[in-house]
Amino acid sequence: MSIKDKVGSARSLWMDADGPDADIVVSSRVRVARNLTAIPFPHLLDLEKSREVTAKIRKAIENTEASELIGNLELTELGELTPLERQLLVDKHLISPDLLNDFQAKAVAIRQDEAVSVMVNEEDHLRIQCLLSGLQLKEAWEIVNKVDDGLEKTLDYAFSEKLGYLTSCPTNVGTGMRASVMLHLTGLKITNQIGGVFHAIGKLGLTVRGLYGEGTEAASDLFQISNQITLGQSEEELVNNLTSITRQILTQERASRKSLYIDRREFIEDRVYRAYGILKNARILTLEEAMRLFSDLRLGIGLKIILGIHDKLLNVLMVEASPAFLMKMAGRELSSHQMDVYRADLIRNEFEKAEK
Amino acid sequence: MQCERCNERPATVHLTEITNGQKQETHLCEVCAKEIQLQGFGLLPQMNLHNFLAGLLNYEFNGSKFGQQEAGVKACAKCGVAESQFVKKGLLGCGDCYPCFEEKLQPLLRRIHGNTRHTGKVPERTGGNARLLKEIENMKRKLTEAVSREEFELAAELRDTVRQLEKRLEEGGEA
Numbered sequence: 001m002s003i004k005d006k007v008g009s010a011r012s013l014w015m016d017a018d019g020p021d022a023d024i025v026v027s028s029r030v031r032v033a034r035n036l037t038a039i040p041f042p043h044l045l046d047l048e049k050s051r052e053v054t055a056k057i058r059k060a061i062e063n064t065e066a067s068e069l070i071g072n073l074e075l076t077e078l079g080e081l082t083p084l085e086r087q088l089l090v091d092k093h094l095i096s097p098d099l100l101n102d103f104q105a106k107a108v109a110i111r112q113d114e115a116v117s118v119m120v121n122e123e124d125h126l127r128i129q130c131l132l133s134g135l136q137l138k139e140a141w142e143i144v145n146k147v148d149d150g151l152e153k154t155l156d157y158a159f160s161e162k163l164g165y166l167t168s169c170p171t172n173v174g175t176g177m178r179a180s181v182m183l184h185l186t187g188l189k190i191t192n193q194i195g196g197v198f199h200a201i202g203k204l205g206l207t208v209r210g211l212y213g214e215g216t217e218a219a220s221d222l223f224q225i226s227n228q229i230t231l232g233q234s235e236e237e238l239v240n241n242l243t244s245i246t247r248q249i250l251t252q253e254r255a256s257r258k259s260l261y262i263d264r265r266e267f268i269e270d271r272v273y274r275a276y277g278i279l280k281n282a283r284i285l286t287l288e289e290a291m292r293l294f295s296d297l298r299l300g301i302g303l304k305i306i307l308g309i310h311d312k313l314l315n316v317l318m319v320e321a322s323p324a325f326l327m328k329m330a331g332r333e334l335s336s337h338q339m340d341v342y343r344a345d346l347i348r349n350e351f352e353k354a355e356k
Numbered sequence: 357m358q359c360e361r362c363n364e365r366p367a368t369v370h371l372t373e374i375t376n377g378q379k380q381e382t383h384l385c386e387v388c389a390k391e392i393q394l395q396g397f398g399l400l401p402q403m404n405l406h407n408f409l410a411g412l413l414n415y416e417f418n419g420s421k422f423g424q425q426e427a428g429v430k431a432c433a434k435c436g437v438a439e440s441q442f443v444k445k446g447l448l449g450c451g452d453c454y455p456c457f458e459e460k461l462q463p464l465l466r467r468i469h470g471n472t473r474h475t476g477k478v479p480e481r482t483g484g485n486a487r488l489l490k491e492i493e494n495m496k497r498k499l500t501e502a503v504s505r506e507e508f509e510l511a512a513e514l515r516d517t518v519r520q521l522e523k524r525l526e527e528g529g530e531a
Contacts, residue, residue, distance in 0.1 A: 037482065040435040040450040123447070145477070152479045158451030161486040163465075164474025166451040170461060171468055173454075175476040205470075232471025336386045 003076040003110055007088040010325060012114040012131070014093070015315035019134020023302040023311060024253055025246065026182040026222065027093070030140040030239070031129035032148060033167045033176035035158040041168040042105070042121040050105035050121050057120050060154045061109055069150030073118060075109040087324035093131060098122050116147060123168045124176070126151070135246055137179050137239045145235070164231065174231030179239055181246050182211065186221045186299045187256035188249075197249060198223075204245060205229045220291040220318070225249075261303055272300030276309075280351045284337075285344040290321045313354055317347060359385035432456045485525060492521045 014027045035041060039053060058075050060066070078086055078099065086103060089095045094117045099106050107120040119127040128147050130140040158166040165176040172178070188194040198208045211222040225246065227238050260268050275296035279285075285293075294314050300306040301314075319325060326342050327334050334342060357367045365385035372381050431438040433456060437449030448454065454461065465472050478486040495518045502511040 035451060037451055040437075041448065043445070043447055044435060044437065044449050148477075149480065152481060157479050157482045159479055159482050159486070160451070160454060160474070161489065162473060163454055164476060165479075166448075166454055168447045170448065170465060173465065174469065174471075174474045177476070229469045229471070231465060231469035232473060232475060234476040238476075 003074060003089075003108070004081065004085065006110065006114065007081075007085045007092070008328070010092065010316045010319040012092050012094065014115065014131040014133050015312060015319070016133050017311035017315055019132055019136050021250055022134035023298075024184050024250055025135040026184055026311075026315065027131055027133060028135055028137045028140050028179075028181050029093075029129060029131045030137060030144050030177065030179045031127055032144055032178075033124040033165065033172045034126040034128065034148065034151070034155075035166060035168070036125050037156045037158040039125070042123065042125060043168065045105065045121070047105050053125055054107045054120050056155065057107070057109075057118070057126065057151075060151045061118070063150075063154050066150035066153045069146045069153075071111050071116060071147065073109040073111050073116065075107055075118075075120070077107045078103040084324055084328055088328060091319050091322040091324055095119055096122060096127075116143060118147070118151075124172070126155075135181065135243065135250075137181065137243050137246075141177075141179065141235055141239050171228075172230050175233070175235050175238065177230055177235050177238060178226055179242050180224050180226035181242065182222055182224050183246070183249060183253070184220075184222055184295065184298055185249070185253050186295055187253050187260060189221050190260060191256045193252070193256060197252065201225060201245065201249075204241075206242065206245065219288045219295070221295040257299070257303060268299070268303070269305055271296050272303075272305050276300065276306060279347055281348070282344045284340045285321075285347060286340050287321055287323070287343070290343060290347065291318070294318060309351070309354055313350060317350060320346060320350075357383055359383065359388050361385070361388040430457075488521060488525050492518060492525070495521065 017023075017026075019025070019028070036053065036056065039045075039049075042050065042053070045053065054075075054077065061070060061073050061075055063070075081089075086095075086100055089108065090097050090100065092114070094110055094114060095108050096119065099108065099119055099122050105121050109118040109120070111117070115132060116128070116130050119129070128144050128151070130143040130147075132140050132143075160166055164174040167173050167176050185194060185197075188197055201208055205228050206225055207228050209224045209226075211220060211224055225242070227242055229238070233241075275293040279290070279293050279297060294317065297306065297309070298311060298314055301309055301311055320329070321343050323334075323339055326339050326346070329346070330338075330342055359365050359367045360383050362385060365387060367383035368386055369384045369389035370381065371384070371389075432449050432453045434452035435449035437453060439457065439460075442448055442453070442457065448457070462472055474486075475490075478490060480487075495514055499511055499514040499518060502508075502514055
């Protein structure tokens, strides 16, 4: 299946919601930055030189001797895709928004199950990432590590004994690794504890970012936590550190959900059932409203108030509700009002199907 | 209010951006906002990181606040990226920029990472002596541990391993 076919479907492996603690940890991601030695970093390359880098990486990916480590990756230049298809790859979290700028010079290789993607000529020559469901940072790192080993069989990396892997931006030098988890923290948000948690996280060398929202207010209550430091700690240490902090946040989130459900049962049930009711019946839904309702419904699924709907459906709908995906499905440009109508139809249909 | 981009439709999307304390407002219609978004609107946070880093660099490289004076003229011998370019964009030009700007990068790296030495993965082929050095360091640590536990037989074995590894390093390393 080619990348063009892949973007037609919203589903990726990370959305299956079958990983450990996937009710709260939506996904785990590990990515490493690598550069080829003796070639300037991507921002200094013209189109021709960028394509030479892509060709080198293509060769390394297709190297049959390393295929056991790398797996079956298919490389596509972003110029071969339509703007809509490129945006869909961003919405599915397979590429970063950065890869869309100056896209002619860039490429991406994606594994069949979409758990592994390799971005070419982003800020660095190579960005190898693995995205898995639930809390699986260690597993994601092991997969990235293998793919990296496979590529290094034929590619000469820019590496210094002292500073480690050399990157365009000094904030990535060393391991070149950024590990992150996407967490659904409704309980902590409703109970007004989230500020305190984030304050503590900031002191531990980690950063927090709200997803699908304006600024810090994330309508979806989804937050991404990642390591800030890449130099002076090993990959295992970074992964272990983030994993143990995530576990602590998980414990607090579960505790706050439990106390909410005991102390304010009607309030929580009302909130969940309202969200479910609107999602099943609305005729117009903005992206922000949909995200907020998904969040409430996700809480209801986690607390077993709502049965018969799986987190997986919400993960897929979160991607399908995006403007690019709706237009892809509609097969035409949509005005923002048409989009809200189309989104409501899609969500209603999916829930009807799920309830059958 | 009219959209600033097309001057046709009413502006319904209002974007406020604050960079280094400078507030900038942009008013767009939905159509233009969407187009801009498809062109990489989502890139803004990343760009802000670079701006932020550039601010730090400016301070580090010039020893004065926010680039009051022109940054140095020194350039990387390999890729030609000048200090001033690096300071402006926050991106280095190639792997050789690191040794080239080492002196000035050191305090910056310490500030970002709290550290200036890599202790993680070493690539198999292109790692140079790093793999060997790491192995020696590892063995020495085990040796100290063994001595402190008074496991002298193990310690002796480890000492021999360290010697062997150091000999290999003297002979020109793994390559």
